[in-house]
Ligand code: NDP
């Protein structure tokens with residue numbers, strides 16, 4: 001039986017790799033994002049197996065209209081991958097830009113809950129489905145400048161667990177993928193607002209986790225038998241590990 005997946009943030013990074021991996025595995029895929037020309041490229045490659053749905057996820061009305069506009073044969077979504085998201089800036093909380101904070105909350109929190117709320121009722125009606133959210137290690141561990149970005153990802157983790165609580169007794173699964181340092185995406189170019197040299201430095205001389213690694217994990221999560229729910233999966237490059245907690249001493 002062919003499965004239908006909806007992947008948010010399909011125009012770059014993880015989302016694009018997840019779309020390709022699901023399409024190659026035989027899924028029909030709805031891909032979203034604001035850059036419609038990139039969605040059109042995927043449609044050119046995969047033809048009727050890919051449905052482009054361009055909208056700004058932080059615009060609730062646009063999200064509602066987009067989801068409503070899906071043709072009937074695309075509405076029974078079996079797998080929702082809530083991947084679209086961003087970090088903006090790395091300044092400490094007293095210096096960070098409030099507009100950046102709002103944009104992260106509007107996208108990573110409000111956008112994600114909007115799409116979830118729009119897709120979930122048909123999953124419940126069919127008693128079938130899987131929601132895979134893209135959290136982050138930033139939602140598990142604090143780091144300087146992680147302030148609101150980490151806060152949004154902690155929200156995604158707890159929202160995922162609370163969805164599980166609400167979906168008790170159904171066959172619907174919810175998983176939160178929590179990656180660490182991953183290269184090959186636009187994440188740091190966006191975070192550093194187009195300072196591509198600074199973005200490149202983040203990944204210099206490190207064997208980072210790739211978008212394909214994340215896509216493989218997403219496919220594997222969904223391929224588990226229906227009675228198996230992976231609640232959370234944290235993934236880091238082997239090269240990334242922990243520091244002692246910081247203690248500031250009096251002089
Ligand atoms: P990219 O910047 O490469 O891709 C982000 C995607 O999100 C793009 O397709 C973009 O599409 C979409 N997006 C962003 N804002 C909006 C919006 N307002 N409306 C619609 N779509 C939007 O990032 P990654 O692939 O690296 O990140 C994907 C997810 O994984 C994010 O949630 C990120 O927080 C998370 N993550 C990333 C890690 C990393 O190190 N890369 C590690 C841990 C988690 P468009 O611009 O076309 O709208």
Ligand code: 8X3
Pocket residue numbers: 135136137138146179180181182
């Ligand atoms: C992205 C990973 O450590 O840059 O979510 O916040 S990190």
